[in-house]
Every structure is written in C-alpha cells, then in structure tokens.
Amino acid sequence: MKIIIAAGTGFLGENLKNYFLEKGNKVYILTRNPKRKNEIYWDAKNPGEWGNILENADVLINLTGKSVDCRYTDINKKEIYTSRIESTKVLQQAIDTCSNKPKVWLNASSATIYVHSEKHLNTEENGIIGDDFSMNICKSWEKEFFKIENNDIRKVALRTSIVLGKNGGAFPKLCQVTKLGLGGKQGKGNQNVSWIHIDDFCRAVEWIIENENISGSINITAPNPLTNEELMKKLRAGFRIPFGMNAPVWQLEIASIFLKTETELLLKSRNVYPELLMKSGFIFSYPDIDSALGDLI
Template identity: 70%
Template sequence: MDSKTIVTWKNELENADILINLAGKSVDCRYNEKNKKEIYNSRINSTKALQKAINEFQNPPKIWLNASSATIYVHSETHLNTEKNGIIGDDFSMNICKSWEKEFFNTENQNIRKIALRTSIVLGKNGGAFPKFKQISQLGLGGRQGRGNQMMSWIHIDDFCEAVNFIIENENLKGAINITAPKPLSNKKMMKQLREKIKMPFGIPSPVWLLEIAAIFIKTETELMLKSRNVYPEILIENGFQFRYDDFEKSLEKL
C-alpha cells in the first residue's frame, strides 16, 4: 500500500477494530529540500488518505492511533513538558509535528476515538537508536555529545507496546498523549550508565563541531543528538499506567 491510494486501504480497514498509523519517512537523514519534502509528505499524505478512506466506510475502526513525536516540544533542559504545559515551538521538526497533528485532528468523526502518539526515542535491540549508542560506546566514543546537558526522553519498546494497548483499552483517553518513560536523564548520564553496563572504562566526548562533521558523513542531523527532549507522560501516569522500565538502568538490564 502507498500513502496516496485509498482503494487498498479501504479493503483492509473496513470492519477493522483498530487503526494504528506509524507511516512516515525516517528523520535520520540530512535535512535537504528533497528529504524535508519526503518527511512532510509521507506523514501528511498517509494521514490524509486514511481520513478519506474512513469517510467512505460503513463500519470504520472505533479507534485511530496516529504517530506523532515528542520532538513537537521545544529544546528544554529544565522545563518538563507535559501534555498540559508543554511548550511547542517553531522550527522544521516542530512544524512537521504540528502539521501532522493538525491534519489528523482536522476532521472529527463520530464514534472514532483519535489519539496522537507523541513518542520519544524508542529503545529496542533490533534497530533504532540503542544499537547505535551501544556500538559507539564499544568503540570508546561513548562520551557526552555536545555539552551533555540535553535531556534524553526515551521509552523501552516493551513499554511502548504496552502503552498503546493501555490507550486502546481505556476509552476515556483521546487527543495527544506523551509516550515516554517518566524519568528523562541527561545525555551525559545516559552515556555514562551505558558505558558502565558494557564495562567500557572510558568514552571520548564529541564536541558540537565534531558532531557537525560526522553528521555529514553518516547522513544525519545533529539535532537528533543535541536537542533536549524533556518530556513527561502525565496522562499515562494519571490514568494508572505502570511502566515496567521506568528508569534507564532498568531498561539497560533488559536491553
């Protein structure tokens, strides 16, 4: 299926109980004009196509969970962003998230509960950020990145799946929800705990100028490493969700 044609989507989703849309080009790339356009279109077009398909359903899903990102909040080293008091800013990444959620919530369908998953860094063994953090630490490069003060909001992949299931089962939950562990920590502390876990006695720090050069060669953006995502899952906590991995050390034990 693609993000523009609704015929196959209709065939799959008519009479379905739940729709979970995680479509979107990875932001782990250089932010040139081509990639920016693909990042935007892959999110907006897929959401728009699904909405168009749902409008034609006789029996649409009762729950629609759409991906979003904790990157919607501004860089913050001290302010803890909840769904109620989170500060949303204005740059490429934040505007992508704002446009994504605007498209998602733009249409209100009766009897369809919509949730935007404002997800932080998901940590798992197979792909994503954790294997990369582990690899650079094993090479002795697992020191702080930049000043190391940037806050790292994260969630273990098992808790991510459980949080999605929790939201599905709790019919009072809707709107934008932070999907992140309750204890963000600084980049400096995160890298230190990781080094200790893999028994690496040192980690060479990476100053910003070095990260800028490295980002060009590995075709990514330093924002992914340097932006401070200081996010708290207030709605999940208030509604009784229990994290299995509520701090980074517990998560490391599993990972």
Template identity: 75%
Template sequence: MKIIIAGGTGFLGENLDKYFTEKGNQVYIFTRNPKRKNEIFWDAQTIGEWKNSLEKADVLINLTGKSVDCRYHEKNKQEIYSSRIESTKILQKAVDQCSEKPKIWLNASSATIYVHSEKHLNTEEDGVIGDDFSMNICKSWEKEFFEVKNDDIRKAALRTSIVLGKNGGAFPKLKIITKLGLGGKQGRGNQMVSWIHIDDFCKAVDWIIQHETISGIVNVTAPVPLSNENMMKKLRHKMKMPFGLNAPVWQLEIASLFLNTETELLLKSRNVYPEKLIKNGFQFSYPGFDEAILNLLES
C-alpha cells in the same frame, strides 16, 4: 481484535505486530512492499483495495512517514512532510467511506514537537511547542489528523520519544559507539533525553486502546528523562567500558555529514513527561534507564 498498522514494517511496527499477534489478535500491515501473508499493498497516497481491510477493524495505527534520520535538504524535508500528511489524509478519506469504521485511530507524532528544554518538563497540558522545521512538521501532522472529527472514532496522537530496543532504533548504535570507546557525552551533554523501552511502548499503545477515556495528545515516553552525559555514563558503566571519548559539536557536525544525518537528533533537549498515561494508571515495566538497559544488554 482486528488491528491495522499502516506503515508497519519498521522497528515500531514490527514490534507492535509481534506484541498484538502473540495476544491472539489479527494484525494486518499496510506497506509498499508486501512480503508476508498479513501484509497488504498501499502507496500511502491513493485509495486502493486496502480500504476494504479497514471495514470492521477495531484499531487503526498509522506509523507512516519517511525517517527523520537523514540530511535536512529541501528534497528530504519535502518527503518527511508529505509522507506524514498525505498518508494521514488518505486514511481519513478511506475511513470516511467505511460503513463500519475503526473504533480507535492512533496516529504517530513525536516528542520533538516540544522546544529544546533542559529545565521545563513538558506534559501534554503545559508542554511548550516551538517553531522550527521539526516542530512544524509535527504541528502540521497533528492538525491534519485532528482536522476531521468522527463521533464514532476515538483519536489519539502519540508523541513518542526515542524508543530503545534490541532489534532496532537508537540502542544498537549507542552500544556500538560505547564499545568503540566513543561513548562520552555528545555536545555539552546537558541536553535531556526522553526515551521509552520498546516493551513499554507496545504496552502503552495497548493501554490507550483498552482505556476509552484516553484520547487527544498522549506523551509516550518513560517518566524519568535524563541528561545525555548521565545516559552515556550509565551505559558505559553497565557495559564495563572504563572510558568514553566526548564528541564536541564541531565533531558531530562533520560526522553527521558522513553518516547522512542531522546533529539535531543528538543535541536537541527533549524533556518530556507522560502525565496522561501516569494519571490513567499505566505501570511502566522499565520506568528508569538503569533497568531498561540491563534488560536490553541481556543476550
């Protein structure tokens, strides 16, 4: 297959690039700073020569968007919003101009679209969507993506949870704080954590591409969310750390100022279930947190 990954130089893009290349596919990355042969310049705002690469592509994956791991002041909020909306909009414009359009377009979204939920398990069918900055970003993003319906393009929005991998994302940070003896619960610890192993993330993307009946909203997350307290306990146990200091909310608020991030990323309860993937027969390599971290802690 010919696969285009827009905004593909981050943690998820690099892993997808490797996964699909190893399977013998041609992968091209759209990026502002092309460094390798398969990378093509784009500014995520205007049509350029990159548009020609979309011709006869089998798959378009759009992962473009400023990281949400920052302070939510007005400038960053605007960049988080516009980087997602503008890139989706310009890709649609480019796709519309193609004589041979991509067969499937997967657009990033986030499991953060669902409300803080400790009890209710959010599926694609009965997920509860709320109204705050993060949720509204996701709603606008998906609205922009599904605005135009091309009969010959299958579209899927990936509501992805926290992705755990050795070489990026949240896991290396969790390992460090656990090693330092700070691996206790964060806040009250009863917020649910939805997560997925990077290998399963790549496999799920491939599965969606291969299964033509899957479209629309897809929760890309492991089937067993767990509480923050339970997650940290399992991590301490596997890393043979006898203790981990708890971090109350006030401490996290101070730390987040120094770390230039927001406490929402740790304290929001994401309780999400991948009903569409499961119903379509997807098999997780790491359905539970224990087997996932055993694999991730292997050197």
C-alpha cells in the same frame, strides 16, 4: 481484535505486530512492499483496494513517515512532510467510505514537538511547542490528523520519544558507539534524553486502546528523562567500558555530514513527561534507565 498497522514493517511496527499477535489478535500490515500473507499493498498516497481492510477493524495504527535520520535537504524536508500528511489524509478518506469504521485510530507523532528544554518538564498540558522545521512538521501532522472529527472514532496522537529496543531504532547504534570507545557525552552533554523501553511502548499502545477515556495528544515516554552525559555513562558501565571519548559540537557537525544525518537528533534537549499515562493508571515495567538497560544489555 482486528488491528491494522499502516507502515508496520519497521522497528515499531514489527514489535507492535508481534506483541498483538501473541495475544491472539488479527494483525494486518499496510506496506509498499508486501511479502507476507497478512501484508497488503498501499502507496500511502492514493485510495485503493487496501481501504477494504479497514472495514470492521477495531484499531488502526498509523506509523507512516520518512525517517528524520537524514540530511535536511529541501528534497528530504518535502518528503518528511508529505509522507506524514498524505498518509494521514488518505487514511481519513478510506475511513470515510467505511460502513463499519475502526473504533480507535492511533496516529504517530513525536515528542520533538516540544522546544529544546533543559529545565522545563513538558507535559501534555504545559508543554511548550515551538517554531522550527521539526516542530512545525509535528504540528502540521497533528493538525491534519485531528482536522476531521468522527464521532464514532476515538483519535489519539502518539507523541513518542526515543524507543529503546534490541532489534532496531537508536539503541543498537548507541551500543556500537559505546563499545568502540566513543561513548562519551555528545556536545555539552546536558541535553535531556526522553526515552521509553520497547516493551513499555507496546504496553502503552495497548493501554490507550483499552482505555476509552484517553484521546487527543499523549506523551509516550518513560517518566524519568536523563541527560545525555548520564545516559552515556550508564551505557559505558553496562558494557564495562572504562572510557568514552567526548564529541564536541564541531565534531558532530562534521560527522553528521558523512553519516547523512542531522546533529539535532543528538543535541536537542527533549524533556518530556507522560502525565496523561501516569494519571490514567499506567504502570511502567521500566520506569528508569537502570531497569531498562538491565533488561536490554
């Protein structure tokens, strides 16, 4: 296949690129800082020559968007929003000029689209979508993505949970905190953590590409979320660290200022289930946290 990954130089993009290259596919990366032969410049805002690479592509994967791991200042909020909406909009414009359009377009979204939920398990069908900054970003993102229908292009929004891998994302930070003896529960510890192993993330993306019946919004998460307290306990056991200091909310609020992040990333309860993936027959290599940590640690 000919696969285009927009913003493919980050944690998820690099892993997807390597995964598909190892299977003999041609992978091209759209990036602001091209350094390799298969990387093409784009600014994620304006049409340009980069649009030519979309001709005769089998798959387009768009991962563009400013990281939410920052303080939610007005400037950062605006950039979080515009980076997602503008990139999706300009990709649609480029596709509309193609003679031979990509067959499948996968656009990033987030499991954060669902409300804080400690009891209710959010599937694609019964998930409760709320109204705050983060959820509204996701709603606007998906609305822009699905706004224009192309009959010959299958569109899928990836509502991805926390992706666990050794070479980026949240997992190395969690490991560092645990090894320093700070791996206790954060806040009350009863907030749910929805997660997926990086290998299963890549396999799920491939599964969606290959299964023509899958379209619309889909949860990309392992089928067994667990509480923050349980996750930290299993991390401590994995590293054989006998203790971990708990971090009450007030401490996290202070720490988040110095770390230039938001407590929502730790304290929101993401309780999400991949119903559509499961019904389609996808089999997880790492369905529970024990198998995932057994591989990663």
